[in-house]
Each structure stands twice: as structure tokens, then as C-alpha cells.
Amino acid sequence: MNINESAENYLETIYRLGKSHPVVRSVDVAEELGYKKSSVSVAMKNLREKEHITVSKEGFIQLTTSGREIAEMIFERHELFKNWLVTLGVDAKIASEDACRLEHVLSKESFETIKKHISNT
Amino acid sequence: MNINESAENYLETIYRLGKSHPVVRSVDVAEELGYKKSSVSVAMKNLREKEHITVSKEGFIQLTTSGREIAEMIFERHELFKNWLVTLGVDAKIASEDACRLEHVLSKESFETIKKHISNT
DNA sequence: TTGCATTGTTAGTATATGCTAACTTATATT
DNA sequence: AATATAAGTTAGCATATACTAACAATGCAA
Numbered sequence: 001m002n003i004n005e006s007a008e009n010y011l012e013t014i015y016r017l018g019k020s021h022p023v024v025r026s027v028d029v030a031e032e033l034g035y036k037k038s039s040v041s042v043a044m045k046n047l048r049e050k051e052h053i054t055v056s057k058e059g060f061i062q063l064t065t066s067g068r069e070i071a072e073m074i075f076e077r078h079e080l081f082k083n084w085l086v087t088l089g090v091d092a093k094i095a096s097e098d099a100c101r102l103e104h105v106l107s108k109e110s111f112e113t114i115k116k117h118i119s120n121t
Numbered sequence: 122m123n124i125n126e127s128a129e130n131y132l133e134t135i136y137r138l139g140k141s142h143p144v145v146r147s148v149d150v151a152e153e154l155g156y157k158k159s160s161v162s163v164a165m166k167n168l169r170e171k172e173h174i175t176v177s178k179e180g181f182i183q184l185t186t187s188g189r190e191i192a193e194m195i196f197e198r199h200e201l202f203k204n205w206l207v208t209l210g211v212d213a214k215i216a217s218e219d220a221c222r223l224e225h226v227l228s229k230e231s232f233e234t235i236k237k238h239i240s241n242t
Numbered sequence: 243t244t245g246c247a248t249t250g251t252t253a254g255t256a257t258a259t260g261c262t263a264a265c266t267t268a269t270a271t272t
Numbered sequence: 273a274a275t276a277t278a279a280g281t282t283a284g285c286a287t288a289t290a291c292t293a294a295c296a297a298t299g300c301a302a
Contacts, residue, residue: 004258004259005258006258006259006260025279025280026279026280027278027279027280035260035261036260036261036262037279037280037281038260038261038262038263038280038281038282039259039260039261040280041279041280041281041282042259042260042281042282043259043260044280045281059279059280085231085234085235088234088235088237088238089234090230090231090234091230094228094230094231095231097228098226098227098228098231101226101227102223102226102227105219105222105223105226106219106222106223107215107218107219109211109212109215110206110211110215110216110219113206113209113210113211114206114209116209117209125288125289126288127288127289127290146249146250147249147250148248148249148250156290156291157290157291157292158249158250158251159250159251159252159290159291159292159293160289160290160291161250162249162250162251162252163251163252163289163290164289164290165250166251180249180250243302244301244302245300245301245302246299246300246301246302247298247299247300247301248297248298248299248300249296249297249298249299250295250296250297250298251294251295251296251297252293252294252295252296253292253293253294253295254291254292254293254294255290255291255292255293256289256290256291256292257288257289257290257291258287258288258289259286259287259288260285260286260287261284261285261286261287262283262284262285262286263282263283263284263285264281264282264283264284265280265281265282265283266279266280266281266282267278267279267280267281268277268278268279268280269276269277269278269279270275270276270277270278271274271275271276271277272273272274272275272276
């Protein structure tokens with residue numbers, strides 16, 4: 001599948017925005033991530049080429065099956081780590097920022113193991 | 122201080138090698154990390170310029186105080202995460218690889234909190 | 243001494259990632 | 273209609289990071 005941290009973050013953001021917005025456009029992603037729209041434009045082009053998203057002619061972004069799978073995986077990791085850190089006493093903002101980096105670097109094996117550990121705590 | 126993940130890894134590697142080798146040279150670092158010596162040469166030049174290492178005319182690399190502080194911090198994180206993951210049941214090789222990425226991305230606050238949590242487990 | 247092996251350096255390449263600037267297009271406002 | 277605003281695109285730049293290729297320096301070995 002060969003997906004980058006950056007691409008994972010974009011997909012997660014599209015997924016997250018889709019929960020609260022009726023449609024998601026490039027400019028919404030840029031706003032959410034604090035990036036310039038040119039950067040997002042290029043990133044969306046790459047995601048289109050890898051078929052992780054489709055974009056309607058109105059500019060509405062949709063996740064494909066593969067895009068959704070990646071986004072859901074990263075989102076699950078993000079939520080798990082963020083909530084766990086907050087439970088342990090870390091400030092919510094810091095927990096969220098750390099989760100945002102953590103979510104990309106763990107192997108599936110470590111993630112599943114930590115998930116089990118957390119649920120037994 | 123403004124230190125990159127890459128630089129952190131080099132410093133940690135120098136520190137780690139220093140535990141088992143009488144002297145550490147560029148070529149030892151390259152061997153350890155599986156990088157080309159040209160890459161290490163450039164990285165060592167940057168670490169010299171930032172005064173995180175000094176290099177004798179024989180090519181022996183020494184950590185400065187700031188370099189050692191960074192290296193020890195990263196090393197501590199690495200060991201903590203690796204051992205914790207192994208304790209939870211993750212394969213040692215995977216645990217080590219994951220620790221290698223984890224060690225760079227956590228805030229001090231989250232690290233200290235997780236450290237406390239682990240020691241209470 | 244000649245020459246190979248080891249170590250280190252430099253220049254130039256490639257990829258990933260985000261930025262600025264300039265442009266296009268479509269919509270909306272006067 | 274003329275212009276202004278919003279959204280998207282493209283080209284070119286900058287940084288980080290490792291690579292290949294070519295070269296320099298040092299030391300051992302025939």
C-alpha cells in the first residue's frame with residue numbers, strides 16, 4: 001500500500017471533517033490543518049492518483065474504500081492514544097498533539113498489544 | 122536547542138556504541154545504522170557545527186555535554202519503550218524498531234506520565 | 243617504494259513536504 | 273457588465289534526509 005505519514009494525516013483529516021461537515025473541500029482541509037491551500041491541492045492530487053479519494057466537479061472530496069480504511073485506522077489510533085494519555089493525566093491539547101505523531105509510527109503488532117493493555121487497565 | 126529526529130538518532134547511536142566500543146568513528150556509526158559513510162560524514166559535520174560532538178584528528182567521535190544530554194534522553198526513552206513493549210508481549214525486534222520511532226515523537230510531559238504509569242504496572 | 247584497503251569528504255541526485263507567488267475559474271456583489 | 277471574492281492549480285523554492293560517484297588521505301603489505 002505504501003502510504004506516507006503526510007498522506008495518512010490528510011486522509012484522517014478528511015475523515016474527521018466528514019463527521020461534522022456535510023461536504024469536505026480542499027479549503028476545509030487546509031483550514032483544519034493550518035496549511036496553505038496550494039499544499040493541500042498538491043496532496044489531494046497525490047491522493048487522487050493513489051485512488052484514496054475521489055473529487056466531484058464541485059470540489060467535494062470523498063474517501064474511497066482504501067482511503068477510508070487508512071483513515072479509520074489512523075483515527076482509531078489517534079483516539080485511543082489521546083484518551084489514554086488524558087486518562088493518565090496528560091493535558092488534553094498535548095495528548096492530542098502527541099497522539100497525532102504517535103498514530104503513524106507504531107507497528108500493527110505494538111498497537112494491538114497496547115490496545116489490549118489499555119482495555120485491561 | 123532545535124534538534125532533528127535524524128540528529129537525535131545519530132547522537133543516540135554514538136552513545137550506544139560508546140558503551141561497547143573503546144572509540145567510535147564515523148564508519149562505526151554508518152555500519153550500526155546501515156547508512157552510507159557519506160551520509161554519516163555530512164551528519165557528523167552538522168553535529169560538529171551544532172557542537173553536539175567533537176572529533177579528534179584520528180576521527181574518534183566524542184559527545185559534548187549537550188550531545189550527551191540529548192543522547193541519554195533518547196536512549197532512556199528507547200529502553201523504556203522497548204522493554205515495556207516486550208513486557209506486554211511484543212516481539213523484541215519489532216519492539217525495538219517501534220521504540221526507535223516512538224522515542225522521538227513524544228512530548229516530555231507524555232513521556233514522564235507514561236514512565237510513571239509503567240513503573241506502577 | 244608501489245599499491246591496495248580503509249576512512250573520510252564533497253558534489254550532485256532523489257524524495258518528501260510545505261511554502262510563496264501568480265494564475266484560472268466560478269460565483270457573487272455593485 | 274465590471275469587479276471582487278473564494279477556491280483550486282501550477283511553478284518554483286526551501287529544508288530535511290539519505291544516496292551515488294568521485295576523490296583525498298592514511299597506513300599496511302608485497
